Each structure stands twice: as C-alpha cells, then as structure tokens.
Amino acid sequence: MPTFKRIISYFGDYKASLALGIFCSGLVAICTIFPAWIMKSVVNDVLVDRNIAALHWIALALVVVMFLKGIADFVRGYLMHYVAQSILRVIRTACLDRLLALSLSYYEKQRTGQLMSRITADVMILQNLLTSFTSLIGDFIAFFGFCAYIFYLHWKLALISIVIIPFIGGLINKFSRKMKKIGSRMQSRIGDISTVLQEFITGVKVVKSFTLEEFVKDRFEQANGANFAETMRGGRINAATTPIIEFINTCGLALIFWYGGYEVIRGNLDAGQLISFLTALVGLFVPIKNLSKMSNVISQSVGAGERVFEIIDAPLDVEEPADAVKLPNCRGEVEFENVSFAYNNNEPVLHNVNIKVLPGEVVALVGPSGAGKTTFVNLIPRFFDVSNGSVKIDGIDVRTLSLASMRQFIAMVPQETLLFSGTIEENIRFGKLNATQEEIVEAARLANAHDFIITQPDGYNTILGERGVNLSGGQAQRIALSRAFLKDPGILILDEATSALDSETENLIKESLNRLMANRTTFMIAHRLSTVIRADKILVLQRGEIVEIGSHSQLLGQQGLYSQLYRSQFSEQVAM
Structure with missing residues (x-):
C-alpha cells in the first residue's frame, strides 16, 4: 500500500513525539488489560475468601492504574493532535507550492472546485488517520496482550476464542475494500459540489442575467444527490460493520462461557480464572472493534491521500533549470525565433512565428478569435514552453532565465x-x-x-x-x-484594458495607459481596432501565423486581412 506508507512517512520528522505517543499508547493498553488480570483476585480473594486486605489493595490499584491510563491517554492524544496538525500544514504547503509551480496548462485541464476540495476536504480526512496512528498501535498491543493473557489462563478456551478472529478479519477486509472505493467516490462527489458552487459564485451575474437559477439548482441537486447516495452507501457499510462483528463476538462469548462453565464444574478451572478469562475476552473485542473501524479510516485516508498526492506529484512542464540565469535588468527587447506551440501535442496554435520587437515599441496583436493572440503573449513570461524555436528577452532564451527575475520586469493587465x-x-x-x-x-x-x-x-x-x-x-x-x-515593468502586456467601459471611464484609463506605455515595450491584444491605430507595429495573426506586419496606415493600404477586419468593425459602428 504505497500511499499508506507515504502518509506514514511524514511522521519521520516527529520521531520523538511519535515515540512518546507510542509509549503512552502501550501504557494505555497495559492499563486496559489490568482489570481483566485483577478480576481473578476479586473473585477468589475477595468474594470467595473474604480477604479484607486484598479488597483494599485491589481498590487502590484500580484507582492508580486508571489514573495513569488517563494521564497517558491525554499525553498521547495531545501529542498526536500536534503531530497531525503539523503534518497537515506541511501537506497543504506542499500542495500550494506545487500549484504555484505548475504552468497554466495544468489549470486549463482542472476544475477549480475539485482542486479546492482536494486541498481542504481530502487533507482533513488524512487527519483522522494521523491522529489515530498511535491508537492503532495501542490497539495492536492490547490485542496481543489480551491474547497472551487468555492463553496463559487456559489455552483450550483461548483456541476456541481465536477461531472467530479469522471470520472477523475477513469481514474487516471486505468492508475495507468497499470503503476505499466509496471513500474515493465520496471525495470526488464533494469536489463536484464545490465546482458547481464555485462556478455559480464566480458567474453569478451571468446566472441572474440569463435567469439560469433553475439550471444551477438542477446541476447542484444532481451533484448533491450523487454525493448523498454515495455517502449513504458508506454509511450503510459503516453502520453494518460494528453490529455484525459484535454478533459474531457474542456467539463466540456464549460458546466460551458454556465450555468455561463446564471446565469449572469439572474442577479444571476455578471461578476467578473463568471470570478473569471472560473479562479479558470482552476486553479483546474492544481493540478488534477499534481495528475494524480503523480499517475504514485507513481506506478513506488512502483514497484521500491518492487525490492529494496527485497534486503534489503533478509533473512540471515549465521548469526552471538548476543553473538558471538571473535577469539583472530589462531593456525590453523581445524576439520570437521560429516559434511553434501546441497544447498537449495537438495541432499547433502558433506556427513558425518570427518577430523582433525593439525596446520601447508598442506592438498590437489583432486577428480573428482563435488566431493565437493570447497564446503569443503567454509565451513571453513563459507561462508555457514553446514546442519549437525560442522566445528571447534582451537576447536571452527565457528557458535559461530564473522565472522570478524575468517576471519581475513583466506586468500584465488582463481584460477581466x-x-x-x-x-x-x-x-x-x-x-x-x-x-x-x-x-x-x-x-x-x-x-x-x-x-x-x-x-x-x-x-x-x-x-x-x-x-x-x-x-x-x-x-x-x-x-x-x-x-x-x-x-x-520593462515589458507590458495589455488585453483590451478599455473594453466594456463607459466613455468617461474609458478616457481616464486611456490617459493612464498612455503614461504606462511610455518608454516601455508593450504588447496589446486588440479586440477593437480603434485602439491600435498608434501602435508602432501591428501583428495580424490568422490560424497561428503572422500574415501581416506593419503600421495602421501601411496595413490599410495593403488591402489584406487587417483592412477587412478594420472596415468590418467600422461598418458595424456606423450601423449602430
């Protein structure tokens, strides 16, 4: 179970706390066995022989042992809570570090709600395993301790008792396999709910303006209903585990009581030993029941862990080289040299792009939807890596640069x-x-x-x-x-920063943009061609290729794609 081992490996940094927690769990287990051991004296020395001195020391011993058990249980619980929260903190940080390091292509393939669910809900599920780990060890100690004691008292009775354990183990294994599958599906359903809520909250204006409330309700009800059904399946299995195991335990206990009573009647066992044996046997069922519950916790935690580690282990497709060069300053020269780019090895979005932009130039990118304008500007700060060719800033390939040192000289002002x-x-x-x-x-x-x-x-x-x-x-x-x-910044990237604004506000923003663009290399994605008239260069993209380059007046004179787009927009504005 590699995922389980990986979760447990996080305890490596807390060996001292873990060792003390295990010691306290062992002490709790020994104290749990003590009442069964003392029952022999209670029956034989106190109830049968009426020994008043034995009554005194037994009562005192019970108080002392239970006090020690309480102290040990408190220390174990507090330590494991501290260790668990520390590990969860490390895991959350590891998730965030990986998410920060991943490129935009990763986020384009993921749903926000699912990612949030993994970092919040799935990580919290791991807490159940982490806080219970030493209890798990304590239950094992108690289990083997009770087993050793009942064999010491009467090996024949012990053998009969042990016969029922394989049945319990088989049931636990069966329930565990089911709970692992259901636990993974439950977390996926919670992620679906988070996604629906996140999309609704993010797009609340669209929902209300298009009266999509009922549509959102239907989607939410589907996700909520699927989660309810999956949770109920898990609830049925959890609810069935304990009563089934207790019924088998009771049947075994009845058999033991019958055979033990027979042995007492024959004189092969005294009453104190039988009561002590039965007390130990009842005590033995407690760690068995706890272990059966822990099997479900482990199964759910492994499922949650797999989803969390998928984030931590997500491959980086944009990596900084070990010998990355720091960009000390930025003049603003940008060059695309034979650049081609495709998402996930699909059809190229950009193909054989060659362009050199001098420091301080204003470059506008125009073209129909899907021409590759956004992809073009996303390659400059290395949000993606080119499939072929190279992107250079001040003559240096961006793949050799430290990402932080490069991006500190680039500012983006998106449309949204x-x-x-x-x-x-x-x-x-x-x-x-x-x-x-x-x-x-x-x-x-x-x-x-x-x-x-x-x-x-x-x-x-x-x-x-x-x-x-x-x-x-x-x-x-x-x-x-x-x-x-x-x-x-030395390089400025604008994505139609003046769209969807009233004329007064648009003028204020245009005024500030003119200040911002002064003496800075600027790339403008233009949806309205009226905003690019004063650009030094206009790149016209179509199907991933630069089909025209020039100033506004030059491109109008060529009677090409730019001229068509410009006249089309101008005609629409006149018609309006």
Whole structure:
C-alpha cells in the first residue's frame, strides 16, 4: 500500500513525539488489560475468601492504574493532535507550492472546485488517520496482550476464542475494500459540489442575467444527490460493520462461557480464572472493534491521500533549470525565433512565428478569435514552453532565465480584472511588496485612481470583497493599472484594458495607459481596432501565423486581412 506508507512517512520528522505517543499508547493498553488480570483476585480473594486486605489493595490499584491510563491517554492524544496538525500544514504547503509551480496548462485541464476540495476536504480526512496512528498501535498491543493473557489462563478456551478472529478479519477486509472505493467516490462527489458552487459564485451575474437559477439548482441537486447516495452507501457499510462483528463476538462469548462453565464444574478451572478469562475476552473485542473501524479510516485516508498526492506529484512542464540565469535588468527587447506551440501535442496554435520587437515599441496583436493572440503573449513570461524555436528577452532564451527575475520586469493587465480580498492598498502593493505608502499613492495618481480611492469609506484601507465586487469595472481596472505602475515593468502586456467601459471611464484609463506605455515595450491584444491605430507595429495573426506586419496606415493600404477586419468593425459602428 504505497500511499499508506507515504502518509506514514511524514511522521519521520516527529520521531520523538511519535515515540512518546507510542509509549503512552502501550501504557494505555497495559492499563486496559489490568482489570481483566485483577478480576481473578476479586473473585477468589475477595468474594470467595473474604480477604479484607486484598479488597483494599485491589481498590487502590484500580484507582492508580486508571489514573495513569488517563494521564497517558491525554499525553498521547495531545501529542498526536500536534503531530497531525503539523503534518497537515506541511501537506497543504506542499500542495500550494506545487500549484504555484505548475504552468497554466495544468489549470486549463482542472476544475477549480475539485482542486479546492482536494486541498481542504481530502487533507482533513488524512487527519483522522494521523491522529489515530498511535491508537492503532495501542490497539495492536492490547490485542496481543489480551491474547497472551487468555492463553496463559487456559489455552483450550483461548483456541476456541481465536477461531472467530479469522471470520472477523475477513469481514474487516471486505468492508475495507468497499470503503476505499466509496471513500474515493465520496471525495470526488464533494469536489463536484464545490465546482458547481464555485462556478455559480464566480458567474453569478451571468446566472441572474440569463435567469439560469433553475439550471444551477438542477446541476447542484444532481451533484448533491450523487454525493448523498454515495455517502449513504458508506454509511450503510459503516453502520453494518460494528453490529455484525459484535454478533459474531457474542456467539463466540456464549460458546466460551458454556465450555468455561463446564471446565469449572469439572474442577479444571476455578471461578476467578473463568471470570478473569471472560473479562479479558470482552476486553479483546474492544481493540478488534477499534481495528475494524480503523480499517475504514485507513481506506478513506488512502483514497484521500491518492487525490492529494496527485497534486503534489503533478509533473512540471515549465521548469526552471538548476543553473538558471538571473535577469539583472530589462531593456525590453523581445524576439520570437521560429516559434511553434501546441497544447498537449495537438495541432499547433502558433506556427513558425518570427518577430523582433525593439525596446520601447508598442506592438498590437489583432486577428480573428482563435488566431493565437493570447497564446503569443503567454509565451513571453513563459507561462508555457514553446514546442519549437525560442522566445528571447534582451537576447536571452527565457528557458535559461530564473522565472522570478524575468517576471519581475513583466506586468500584465488582463481584460477581466482580478482583485483579491483585502484593502485597496494591499491590492496595489502586489505590484511591489516592499513599496512605501508614497509610492503606492503615486502609482494610484498615475493610474487616475487616487481621486476615487480617497472618496471610499476608509480610503486606501477600504476592504474589498472577493474579486473586488464592491468596485465598478472601471475602478477595478484602475486599481490593476496602479499595480502595473508600481511594478514599473520593462515589458507590458495589455488585453483590451478599455473594453466594456463607459466613455468617461474609458478616457481616464486611456490617459493612464498612455503614461504606462511610455518608454516601455508593450504588447496589446486588440479586440477593437480603434485602439491600435498608434501602435508602432501591428501583428495580424490568422490560424497561428503572422500574415501581416506593419503600421495602421501601411496595413490599410495593403488591402489584406487587417483592412477587412478594420472596415468590418467600422461598418458595424456606423450601423449602430
């Protein structure tokens, strides 16, 4: 069971705590066996011989032993809680580290809800195994301790008792296999629920504007119903495990009582030994029952662990070389040399692209949907690796550069602005984490954001909701531009930053964009061709190839694809 071994391997950094926890579990197990051992004296010395001294020491011994058991159980429980939480912290961090290192191609193949479910729900399931690990060892100690004791008392009775254990083991194994499968499916169903909720919350405006509430309810009910059905299957198995095992135990106990009573009548066993044996046998059923439950916990934890480790083990398709070169500064020269790119070895999205952009040039990318514009700009900060050829910044292949040193000189302003939960100041500070308050205010002024920020209830300390939903689209866009100003990049990538805005806001953003683009190499993805007229170069892409290059006036004169697109948009605007 490699996944189980891998989960347990995390205990390696907590050997001292684990050793003390195991010691305490062993002490608890020994204290658990003690009442069965003392029952022989209770019956023979106290009840039969009426020995008052024996009564005193037995009562005192029981109090002392149970006190020790309580202390040991507390220490074990606290230690294992500490160790489990420490390990879960390490696992969550490992998941986040891998997610941060993975390229965009990984996220394009994953559902957000499933990823969130793995890092939250699946990791929490591992807690059940981690906190119970020393209890598991303690149950094994108690199991073998009780077995040794009953063989010591009467080996024939013990043999009869042991006969029922294989039946119990077979049932445990059967239930475990079923619970492992169901546990994995249960977590998948929870991920489906998370996905539906995440998509609804993210796209709540679309849902309401298209009156898709019933559609969302149906999708949620399907996911919720599937989760309910799977959970009930697991519940039935869990509910059946204990009573079935207890029934088999009771049948065995009745047989033992009958044969033991017969041995007492024949004089081969005294009453104290029989009562002690029966007490030990009842005690033996406790670790068996606990172990049967633990088998289900292990099965569910292994299923959850497999899903968590799929994230941690996800292969990196964009890796930084061991001898990566740091980019000390950035002039802004960008060159695509015979670049081709395909997603997952499918048909190329870009094919044999060659272009050299000089420092400070403004380059617009235009073309029909699916032409490869977004893919083109995503190759510059190395969000993906080229399939063939090379992308160079200041003459250096980006694959040889340190990702952090390269990306610190690149700023992206996407069409859909993402603001994080936190204050306005914190959102701007993402452009430069060690920025001063003065630098943040200056960046906001350059982005034409300062005036509306100071009208907010707490100014720069105003708390923003998830995705900045308490700001207008234009205000959120100006916060994003403030972030870019603060970063002071050598290369700027814009994805139609002025789309879907009112004319007044659009003019403010255009004004700030002109400041931002000054003396910076800029790549603009243009959906509205009116925004690219002043670009130094316009790259016209079609089916992954650059089919035209030139200025606005040059391309209009060529009467090619750009001219067609421009006149088509102009005609639509006139018609409107």
